[in-house]
Amino acid sequence: MTRQRNMMKITNSSMVELFWKVGKVFNNVLLKEGNLETDRLINNISSHLTNWFGPFFSTENIIIMQEFAIKCPQTTASQISSVIGWEYITELLVLNTPEKWIFYTRVVLLEQLTPIALKDKIAIKLYEHSQPLKLKFPDSPFFDIKIIPSKKNSIVEAYLSNILGKNFRQILEPNSRHKNRKPNSYNLSIVEHDLINITINHVIDFQKFQNLWLNSFVNLSFREIGTQIKEEMNKAQLKEVEKIDILNRLAEYFDFKYGPPFSKFHLLKIFKVANQSVDDFIQITSLLRWEHILILSFLTDKNEQFYYATLSATEDWSATYLKKQIKNGLYYIIAKKTNEDVDGIIESSLLTKNIYKNKYFIDFMSVNP
Structure with a gap:
């Protein structure tokens, strides 16, 4: 679960930072324009954005993003977004200082609060009745808090719910609905058109980075599992027959406990990938889904x-x-005859990936401790 939690924390952090940026853009543009029809503008913009990216861009949420960007400095937003989700941010909007945002976020982590429990803590003015918050390392206000994953851990459950949920998938997954994201300019003002396009660009940047990163993380996690098994076997100086026997028994146990990601068939392949050099593996891990890497691991020619x-x-x-x-x-039919420069194409092939096409992703994220 530690790997999944680390993965979810980084993706969650990027999403919350995306919302802060969108809120900042809306505030800057609408303030500059001094438009008196702000509600109508946001409703029109939201109707386009929700069609493409889902309910995270509802009118209500866009207004919350604006308030978030006003009340929470960017540095504080980056700090808290690494440890709590958007559902907590909405409860923190009643606070008016960075110190209070940090204080209540620490309380959430220390007491494993749900968003509703957080709301209750704020309502009784816990901050005002507590000792002044003195942080030894203000740039890392949560470094001393250890979250212990468990089936009842509300923070971990929230992360998992987010990353596997329909709403999150709509904002993270590039797909055919998004290819022609050109707003119908017939009924849109210049301001609306500009805000939609700026938001789209922010979301696309988020999608590109997160899909590539998540894909790489899943691939590297599986390989590291194989490497750890391999190292333990090498320490024991096992014969090949003994290694296969142990792998079969491990697979039987893991498959029963954790499911498809550690079936006998898959675990044997993970072990095979672990035999590939780290440098070679890293060069292809951000380019491909895990199922492709499993196929390529059986090729001995690097080129x-x-x-x-x-x-x-x-x-x-x-x-x-x-x-x-x-x-x-x-x-052998094409590349070797034409002496095609394989290394030269790698850089240009860093295209936006769709992590949901990686059939091992959902299985990996769903593994319970």
């Missing part, structure tokens, strides 16, 4: 592996199609 990795990324090959091209010997 051949990079060739198929690049084409899979740039052409968005499915795992099935990748297998077919390897079987047909595409690399």
Whole structure:
């Protein structure tokens, strides 16, 4: 669960920071324009954004984003977004100083509060009745708080609910609905048009970074599991037959306890990937989904592996199609004859990924301790 929690914390932090930026943009533009029809503008803008990115961009939420950007300095927003989710931010909006935001966020972490319990703490003015908050390291106000994951941990449950939930998926997942995100300018003012386009650009940047990062994190996590198993076996100086026997028994246990990500079939493949050099693996881990990496791990020629990795990324090959091209010997038919520079294409193939196409992602995130 520690890996999933770390993954969710970083993605959650990026999403909350995205909302702060959007709120800041709306405040700057609307204040500059001095528009008296702010409510109507936000309603019109929201109708477009919710169609593309879901209910996180409802009229109510956009207003909350604006208030968030006004009441919470960017530094404080970055600090608290790394440890609590958006559902807590909405309860903190009644506070008027960074010290109070930090104080109540610490209380949430220390007491594992739900958003409703947080609201109650604020209502009884806990901050005013407590000793002044003195932080030894004000730049890292939560470094001393250890969150112990458990099935009853409200923070972890909130993270997991967010990242697997429909609303979160709508904002994170690039898909066909988003390809032609051009607002209908016929009924929009210049201000509305500009705000929509600026928000779209912020969301697209969020999607690009998070999908690439999440994809890499899942891949690296699986490989690290295989590496740890491999290292323990090497310490014990086991024979190959003994290693296979232990892997089979581990798989039987893990499959029963954790499910599909650690089935016998998959665990044997994870162990196989662990035998690949770290440098070679890192070069392809951000380009491909885990199922593609499992296929490529059986190739011994580094150039051949990079060739198929690049084409899979740039052409968005499915795992099935990748297998077919390897079987047909595409690399030996085309690349070797033309002396194609494989390394030269890697940089240009860093396209936006869709983490939800990684069939191991949901299974990995759903693993219970």
